[in-house]
Amino acid sequence: xxxxxxxxxxxxxxxxxxxxxxxxxxxxxxxxxxxxxxxxxxxxxxxxxxxxxxxxxxxxxxxxxxxxxxxxxxxxxxxxxxxxxxxxxxxxxxxxxxxxxxxxxxxxxxxxx
Amino acid sequence: xxxxxxxxxxxxxxxxxxxxxxxxxxxxxxxxxxxxxxxxxxxxxxxxxxxxxxxxxxxxxxxxxxxxxxxxxxxxxxxxxxxxxxxxxxxxxxxxxxxxxxxxxxxxxxxxxxxxxxxxxxxxxxxxxxxxxxxxxxxxxxxxxxxxxxxxxxxxxxxxxxxxxxxxxxxxxxxxxxxxxxxxxxxxxxxxxxxxxxxxxxxxxxxxxxxxxxxxxxxxxxxxxxxxxxxxxxxxxxxxxxxxxxxxxxxxxxxxxxxxxxxxxxxxxxxxxxxxxxxxxxxxxxxxxxxxxxxxxxxxxxxxxxxxxxxxxxxxxxxxxxxxxxxxxxxxxxxxxxxxxxxxxxxxxxxxxxxxxxxxxxxxxxxxxxxxxxxxxxxxxxxxxxxxxxxxxxxxxxxxxxxxxxxxxxxxxxxxxxxxxxxxxxxxxxxxxxxxxxxxxxxxxxxxxxxxxxxxxxxxxxxx
Numbered sequence: 001x002x003x004x005x006x007x008x009x010x011x012x013x014x015x016x017x018x019x020x021x022x023x024x025x026x027x028x029x030x031x032x033x034x035x036x037x038x039x040x041x042x043x044x045x046x047x048x049x050x051x052x053x054x055x056x057x058x059x060x061x062x063x064x065x066x067x068x069x070x071x072x073x074x075x076x077x078x079x080x081x082x083x084x085x086x087x088x089x090x091x092x093x094x095x096x097x098x099x100x101x102x103x104x105x106x107x108x109x110x111x112x113x
Numbered sequence: 114x115x116x117x118x119x120x121x122x123x124x125x126x127x128x129x130x131x132x133x134x135x136x137x138x139x140x141x142x143x144x145x146x147x148x149x150x151x152x153x154x155x156x157x158x159x160x161x162x163x164x165x166x167x168x169x170x171x172x173x174x175x176x177x178x179x180x181x182x183x184x185x186x187x188x189x190x191x192x193x194x195x196x197x198x199x200x201x202x203x204x205x206x207x208x209x210x211x212x213x214x215x216x217x218x219x220x221x222x223x224x225x226x227x228x229x230x231x232x233x234x235x236x237x238x239x240x241x242x243x244x245x246x247x248x249x250x251x252x253x254x255x256x257x258x259x260x261x262x263x264x265x266x267x268x269x270x271x272x273x274x275x276x277x278x279x280x281x282x283x284x285x286x287x288x289x290x291x292x293x294x295x296x297x298x299x300x301x302x303x304x305x306x307x308x309x310x311x312x313x314x315x316x317x318x319x320x321x322x323x324x325x326x327x328x329x330x331x332x333x334x335x336x337x338x339x340x341x342x343x344x345x346x347x348x349x350x351x352x353x354x355x356x357x358x359x360x361x362x363x364x365x366x367x368x369x370x371x372x373x374x375x376x377x378x379x380x381x382x383x384x385x386x387x388x389x390x391x392x393x394x395x396x397x398x399x400x401x402x403x404x405x406x407x408x409x410x411x412x413x414x415x416x417x418x419x420x421x422x423x424x425x426x427x428x429x430x431x432x433x434x435x436x437x438x439x440x441x442x443x444x445x446x447x448x449x450x451x452x453x454x455x456x457x458x459x460x461x462x463x464x465x466x467x468x469x470x471x472x473x474x475x476x477x478x479x480x481x482x483x484x485x486x487x488x489x490x491x492x493x494x495x496x497x498x499x500x501x502x503x504x505x506x507x508x509x510x511x512x513x514x515x516x517x518x519x520x521x522x523x524x525x526x527x528x529x530x531x532x533x534x535x536x537x538x539x540x541x542x543x544x545x546x547x548x549x550x551x552x553x554x555x556x557x558x559x560x561x562x563x564x565x566x567x568x569x570x571x572x573x574x575x576x577x
Contacts, residue, residue, distance in 0.1 A: 011351075011352075011560045014352065032575060033575075042561065042566070042569070044571055045569045055576075057575060085557075
């Protein structure tokens with residue numbers, strides 16, 4: 001089992017989720033986050049106060065998948081989140097030890113999907 | 114050297130000179146106002162009525178509040194990244210059009226007719242020359258001329274702000290400022306003159322006699338139809354229709370709608386230009402139409418979509434208030450109920466069926482609510498107007514007198530001409546501004562959001 005964390009541009013979220021649905025990946029957790037990679041921020045000005053603008057709004061997706069679904073998930077996300085500009089984001093794939101469905105107490109591969 | 118300090122060191126002498134010229138110009142213009150100007154100043158046999166004046170001044174403040182109210186109504190409906198752009202556009206219009214109004218907008222709209230055909234006022238009242246404290250009997254015998262002027266000014270401000278709903282989330286701020294100023298001058302001012310100005314060819318002061326108590330034609334049809342033109346010229350937002358996030362802050366939208374409702378008492382009842390029975394009737398009609406329409410829209414949502422929605426209810430209320438605007442001082446409370454029913458039903462259908470089928474992106478339903486609602490209201494005035502409620506005007510709609518059929522026809526003509534003018538004029542203006550300055554932000558700017566790209570600000574912080 002793997003745990004996939006993806007940080008993407010906020011305006012790409014709807015398309016990424018739609019594509020994940022199409023690939024039968026239904027379970028996902030979404031969080032609004034602030035982040036910075038190599039993309040420079042956008043300066044903000046409030047009267048005489050100038051913000052450096054180093055952190056930008058992003059969206060984080062977290063998806064637990066069985067190993068067979070790792071590649072489809074990555075493909076779904078990259079195909080829809082890529083714009084070709086710096087700031088498109090990153091995907092991290094982590095090992096997942098255990099997964100438990102709270103309602104039924106199932107564990108492991110059945111609990112994931 | 115940063116761009117900022119380079120600019121200021123090169124240009125400060127020019128800026129200083131400009132300020133000095135403006136001060137000198139302003140002082141001489143101000144002195145000019147005190148000496149009388151040409152153009153239709155009536156002999157002062159009219160008496161200022163304190164009750165009428167107090168009511169009109171309060172109404173003026175109420176209508177002013179509607180522009181920020183509209184800003185929050187619209188603002189709550191867009192995505193977070195564009196909230197400030199809506200507020201900024203409304204505030205900019207408040208400042209820009211207010212200035213335009215006192216400089217030449219009022220003169221063009223309400224000034225003595227230039228050319229005698231009822232098309233446009235002239236520049237006789239440029240800088241409010243000749244507009245003093247004595248009442249100007251053509252418009253009001255009991256209220257100071259300046260009070261009438263500033264009351265009308267608030268209408269001139271909110272009307273272009275309504276159009277924002279059509280091009281929300283994708284308009285360049287520079288293009289927006291130029292467009293709004295031109296629209297106020299070349300579309301609003303002429304139409305206001307036709308309906309309310311002395312000698313205007315559509316209205317009661319020497320024209321066809323179309324009834325428009327507080328702005329069904331001049332405000333709602335005008336802005337609503339121009340909004341349709343804007344939606345077609347600006348084209349759809351990226352991701353429309355399936356990938357647009359829902360309203361980011363409905364509570365603010367509700368607050369905005371409530372402020373609009375409150376202000377509408379000034380908009381409609383204030384248009385009676387007096388603390389009178391007509392004002393009272395208009396107040397009641399305004400409230401009842403809004404209440405009825407809110408209820409009907411919520412019911413339609415409940416019936417067709419299984420649940421009544423907050424957004425639907427407030428949209429319905431606003432539609433009802435808009436639709437009763439031309440009729441407020443002419444109809445009975447029951448007439449207001451009937452207007453309210455239509456005011457919810459037709460826009461609901463337009464928003465649910467017409468817009469998706471036609472495919473245009475009228476982002477905040479400016480045409481669907483104000484355009485369709487306004488058209489219904491102006492026609493309904495020709496159905497339900499009751500002469501005995503407003504003897505000074507003394508006209509009946511279809512259901513109240515033998516002259517009603519003719520009145521209905523006049524209303525229909527007014528709807529046709531004003532809608533056609535507003536659409537074509539706005540279309541031309543948009544094309545001109547697009548060709549010179551540019552109307553739409555770039556794809557990247559639209560994705561990042563207007564607040565950061567047009568104003569270098571964020572409405573909300575995420576961390577702290």
